[in-house]
Amino acid sequence: MITDRAGDQLAAADEWTPSQRQLQREAYRRRRARRSTVIALASTAVVVGLLVAGVVGSPGWPRVQQTFFDPVKAVEAFPDVLAGLWLNIRVMLVCAVLIGVIGLLLAILRTLRGPVAFPFRLLATIYVDLFRGLPLLLVIFLLGFGAPALRLQGLPTSVLFWGGAALVLTYSSYVAEVFRAGIESIHPSQLAAARSLGLSHVQTLRFVVLPQAVRRVLPPLMNDLVSLQKDSGLIAVLGVIDAIRAAQIATATDFNFTPYVVAGALFICLTVPLARLTDWVAKRQGLHTTAGVP
Template sequence: MSHEPSAVELERRAYRRGRSVRSVVVAVVSSLVVVAAVWLFVVNTKGWAAAQRTFFDPAEAAKTFPAVLAGLWVNVYVLFFAAIGVAVFATLLAVIRTLRGPVFAPLRFLAAAYTDLFRGVPMIVLIYLVGFGIPALGVLPLIDPRILGGVALVIGYSAYVAEVLRAGIESVHPSQRLAARSLGLSYAQTLRLVVLPQGVRRVVPALVNDFVSMQKDVGLISILGVVDAISAANIAKAISFNYTSFVIAGLLFILLSLPFIQLTNHLERRALARQQQGAVV
């Protein structure tokens, strides 16, 4: 037998439709206001022509696009391996911080000190320290600066991601652990099969946001001499004294991050829909 919504539910749906229509109208009006403001205060100014030649030159964009795109693949290469390193190291840190028992107190202290320290260090400073400090020691052979940049990203972002994962792990109700142990699972099996899957699912949007931030910061490896998208844009600027190449690099980074931003929005909508299941009266 199919369930028919009650009069109260139908009234709620009508109210929601009305609110949706109102929201669309307000969004359209506000967008038109923003466009008009941009036209009046940016495009219609006397310096817009010079700014357009300096930052939005189509000929310069066409000329520098191949080099900037080739440099972007270097960023993607470093980002891929850095993301794997962050996932492994951050999970290890998060698990250490959630270990129970006084015997693990030194490990918990070291993990907490690590996350507190490296969350406070600016990424550009960390890249300088790793990229130039490690070779200056002279104890290791010559290392590719792309590797050094990736190591700096792993060191820095593992501290952020570890705290997000720790929050997800601790959000799982203790009854889940007790039920798993009562079924005969060991502590490691409980963590791997019961706690981690639930904890990670709850913090996926935050994890994706950290990944998007790392995707932007990967451009900082250009300070180590890596010819990536930012470095290629800087070389083009030094030749032509035009900043259009930087705009192209920025747009490419935006296109690279859009799928992950949309993934975050999708996960948030799905989580909200899951919370509202069974709300029909």
């Protein structure tokens, strides 16, 4: 009898239908959602229309259109700019891996405790302070034009190599601070619990601290990747033919700046999807850490 009664209750639960009040609430929410969408589209169209009318109606617009938005020039410059962008992408990917490794190593050195580790903490702190204080463009100039003149044994003299090295050195200092913030956000009780279970300091760092720290700082790390993707174009000042340099070469023939617009549009096509992915990861991390537990 008990089994039959439980089966009847489960069958009744499966046959549940929303009440009239619930249906009215859902219909009201759908109407509000449609109304909000229509208002948002209408207001966006009005604002964009006013901006376009203001720009197009300005006295200098014909000249600007001819100089910056020439479709014929854009088609001519597109293949060379796209080939240069592929160099930017490769530089960004290689540098991102090196930045992650060096930044994590610096963060670990800065979080070491004890007097024996003081020299390592000091060197890591000096490194971070130095390269965070120097403008990236200045580091690119110093390494790109100065380091090849030293003719160091075993190191290439290519300006592309030293331009990438400048990106790695500068961004590693910022990424190190991001990693350090994640490491220090782990509650000391977790370290004490890991040590009480017999884990060494290295094992605690590897299995307890770093997995949580990296997961917590993933959104800011992805923001740094977005910035690196844009700043990879700064190596153009060394003469490397990337997207920006290719646009500059195309512009120098007739002083039409449309190739720069093409390069900017290509960079945006790379940056916007990565930025939206960063927002999604940040929202997901926020939902996962709402209760204070990663």
